[in-house]
Amino acid sequence: MSGGTFVGMPAFPTAAREALGNAQLRHNLAHATGTIRAKRQRLVDEVNEVSDWEELRLAGAGVKEAALRDLGTQLELLEASLTANGATVHWANDAAEANAIVASIAKAHGVDEVVKVKSMVTQEIGLNEALEAEGIAAWETDLAELIVQLGHDLPSHILVPAIHRNRSEIRDIFLAEMGQVGRPAPDDLTDEPAVLAAAARAHLREKFLRAKVGVSGANFAIAETGTLVVVESEGNGRMCLTLPEVLVSVVGIEKVVSTFADLDPLLRLLPRSSTGERMNPYTSTWSGVTPGDGPQEVHVVLLDNGRTNALADEVGRQALRCIRCSACLNVCPVYERTGGHAYGSVYPGPIGAILNPLLKGVGGPGPEGEQVDSLPYASSLCGACFEVCPVLIDIPSVLVDLRAQVVDAHRGGVPKVEALAFKGAAVALSDSRKLAFGERFTRLGLRVARRFGAAKWTSTRDLPPAPPESFRAWWKRTDGGRS
Amino acid sequence: MSARDDILGRVRKALDGVEAGYAVPVAPRIAPLADVVGHFAERVADYRAVVVRCAPDEVAVRVAAALPDGARVVVPAGLSVEVPGADEDGADGRVLTAYELDAYDAVVTDARVGVAETGTIILDHGPGQGRRAISLVPDLHVCIVRADQVVPDVPDALPLLDPSRAHTWISGPSATSDIELDRVEGVHGPRTLVLVLVEKE
Ligand code: SF4
Numbered sequence: 001m002s003g004g005t006f007v008g009m010p011a012f013p014t015a016a017r018e019a020l021g022n023a024q025l026r027h028n029l030a031h032a033t034g035t036i037r038a039k040r041q042r043l044v045d046e047v048n049e050v051s052d053w054e055e056l057r058l059a060g061a062g063v064k065e066a067a068l069r070d071l072g073t074q075l076e077l078l079e080a081s082l083t084a085n086g087a088t089v090h091w092a093n094d095a096a097e098a099n100a101i102v103a104s105i106a107k108a109h110g111v112d113e114v115v116k117v118k119s120m121v122t123q124e125i126g127l128n129e130a131l132e133a134e135g136i137a138a139w140e141t142d143l144a145e146l147i148v149q150l151g152h153d154l155p156s157h158i159l160v161p162a163i164h165r166n167r168s169e170i171r172d173i174f175l176a177e178m179g180q181v182g183r184p185a186p187d188d189l190t191d192e193p194a195v196l197a198a199a200a201r202a203h204l205r206e207k208f209l210r211a212k213v214g215v216s217g218a219n220f221a222i223a224e225t226g227t228l229v230v231v232e233s234e235g236n237g238r239m240c241l242t243l244p245e246v247l248v249s250v251v252g253i254e255k256v257v258s259t260f261a262d263l264d265p266l267l268r269l270l271p272r273s274s275t276g277e278r279m280n281p282y283t284s285t286w287s288g289v290t291p292g293d294g295p296q297e298v299h300v301v302l303l304d305n306g307r308t309n310a311l312a313d314e315v316g317r318q319a320l321r322c323i324r325c326s327a328c329l330n331v332c333p334v335y336e337r338t339g340g341h342a343y344g345s346v347y348p349g350p351i352g353a354i355l356n357p358l359l360k361g362v363g364g365p366g367p368e369g370e371q372v373d374s375l376p377y378a379s380s381l382c383g384a385c386f387e388v389c390p391v392l393i394d395i396p397s398v399l400v401d402l403r404a405q406v407v408d409a410h411r412g413g414v415p416k417v418e419a420l421a422f423k424g425a426a427v428a429l430s431d432s433r434k435l436a437f438g439e440r441f442t443r444l445g446l447r448v449a450r451r452f453g454a455a456k457w458t459s460t461r462d463l464p465p466a467p468p469e470s471f472r473a474w475w476k477r478t479d480g481g482r483s
Numbered sequence: 484m485s486a487r488d489d490i491l492g493r494v495r496k497a498l499d500g501v502e503a504g505y506a507v508p509v510a511p512r513i514a515p516l517a518d519v520v521g522h523f524a525e526r527v528a529d530y531r532a533v534v535v536r537c538a539p540d541e542v543a544v545r546v547a548a549a550l551p552d553g554a555r556v557v558v559p560a561g562l563s564v565e566v567p568g569a570d571e572d573g574a575d576g577r578v579l580t581a582y583e584l585d586a587y588d589a590v591v592t593d594a595r596v597g598v599a600e601t602g603t604i605i606l607d608h609g610p611g612q613g614r615r616a617i618s619l620v621p622d623l624h625v626c627i628v629r630a631d632q633v634v635p636d637v638p639d640a641l642p643l644l645d646p647s648r649a650h651t652w653i654s655g656p657s658a659t660s661d662i663e664l665d666r667v668e669g670v671h672g673p674r675t676l677v678l679v680l681v682e683k684e
Pocket of ligand 1: 385392
């Protein structure tokens with residue numbers, strides 16, 4: 001049930017090492033994450049002047065948690081209200097089923113192209129590639145996604161997917177690629193952001209105007225009223241949701257909230273956490289078919305693709321509360337240095353480090369399994385992600401729990417060096433006598449580790465030289481530093 | 484078994500033993516605003532939208548002044564003001580196609596609610612607001628909000644909205660920060676938003 005999430009990346013340490021060598025990437029990322037972090041903090045402070053950000057987080061987390069704990073009922077309710085509103089509801093176990101449903105709807109309308117709103121879930125299932133294999137072109141219409149798509153590239157951030165590209169690279173991509181798939185960029189294209197955006201506007205407008213079928217995800221799906229919600233900035237979402245005759249929305253089953261009023265804490269938390277704005281420029285809500293306005297044929301695909309695995313994980317279940325704001329990416333010291341690609345999935349950063357293993361399960365075979373198992377270690381456990389998360393996902397605790405699961409999954413076979421080291425540490429640290437005993441061997445242990453097998457561990461971490469005497473020996477000799 | 488039964492079965496199994504009842508904490512409200520309408524005007528202007536405040540009898544003049552000379556203008560049926568020379572969407576029972584809409588420079592609409600704290604204008608596409616497409620495709624959107632439509636914050640707006648309608652929440656003009664985080668107004672939606680805020684008598 002892995003779907004298209006795996007993008008053929010090596011395990012995190014290998015991918016991260018490569019990313020660390022890319023000075024441009026690190027510069028772009030540091031600038032982007034720093035800027036967004038500062039904007040977000042200003043807005044959180046502003047909320048605290050007139051209200052209480054922590055209470056708002058509690059309410060947001062509560063709304064999502066309540067729906068998750070009652071997910072079966074909420075999904076049935078959503079299906080019933082969507083159907084009553086004139087939408088057709090489909091269910092998909094995995095990526096392949098969801099892609100087949102979207103392709104068959106497009107084919108039923110005889111189209112060879114669809115326009116798409118930026119959505120994580122359609123990337124997760126590899127919808128564009130699946131449609132392409134059926135002879136249907138899927139046009140990304142978000143500016144950053146367009147840059148990524150035209151650059152034959154992969155997104156590297158949830159919110160600003162092309163953050164790894166600078167303006168002159170974008171100009172080159174537009175000049176070389178736009179003409180291949182539609183209206184070419186003007187010859188006198190400069191690398192001014194406003195000029196580049198205008199070129200994208202002209203290029204995409206012809207696609208919007210002629211589009212018969214639009215594809216979207218949803219930020220929220222309201223069970224009681226059968227309402228879907230899409231939050232965006234550029235208006236490309238509004239174009240795709242409004243102009244085509246047919247609309248297909250792929251919705252992860254964890255997007256359900258119970259009532260229309262539940263939107264309150266979520267719509268106050270999401271833009272502030274995400275782009276550092278009080279509200280994003282455009283939010284669209286629609287409940288099935290609106291006679292005389294917008295698509296008159298509306299489909300909703302409710303997707304599992306591993307979400308029920310995550311739901312069954314008691315500690316990890318909370319990851320399904322995620323509203324994809326990307327705040328955790330922007331504060332993560334590991335993400336800031338490695339960028340999104342190193343996580344080898346459409347969900348990068350701290351949330352990706354827990355979501356991918358939760359969706360796919362740990363201990364899987366082959367390079368994909370190895371890649372997934374490396375992700376819970378892609379963190380310094382500094383706790384910054386938990387601190388910013390608007391829906392209070394305790395990412396560090398989930399990471400630690402998943403590390404234990406990874407270790408357990410590899411029991412029986414040849415244990416990994418890290419597993420052995422941590423096991424040793426657990427034994428030593430659990431008993432003070434053993435610790436005292438062990439410390440005497442630290443220097444020897446490190447020498448052995450250096451020679452046998454710690455090379456992989458130490459190539460990405462500093463292994464400090466062992467002190468000449470143990471802390472306990474020093475304390476005893478100097479009476480805690482007094483003598 | 485159908486995918487539906489598979490998924491619902493796995494959901495129920497995953498939640499076996501988990502209490503469904505979960506008390507959701509009430510979201511906090513903001514402190515009362517001394518001047519709700521003024522706050523709204525300020526917050527909308529913060530998004531680099533143009534804000535025009537006027538008395539009720541000035542609306543038509545202010546709207547006309549916001550439209551460039553010779554602009555092709557489209558309006559919905561039931562708009563609260565007269566816009567001389569504008570075409571009405573749906574007149575004679577024929578709605579404009581997307582291509583036809585693309586030929587318009589500007590659109591004038593009413594609104595349903597204004598949200599002061601977030602500077603948001605909410606359309607529910609009732610009379611005076613028109614179909615979603617008409618306030619999207621033209622490059623200039625002139626939107627009329629009356630002072631008595633403005634509420635303090637998001638939780639005050641939601642109960643006023645009918646979920647069975649489609650809604651569009653607008654907070655400033657279309658914008659992107661996708662190129663090196665430089666904010667650029669207007670990628671696909673209207674590049675200019677003019678708020679005509681009608682004060683109480
Ligand atoms: S885990 Fe929390 S902070 Fe990270 S993207 Fe999801 S909601 Fe945002």
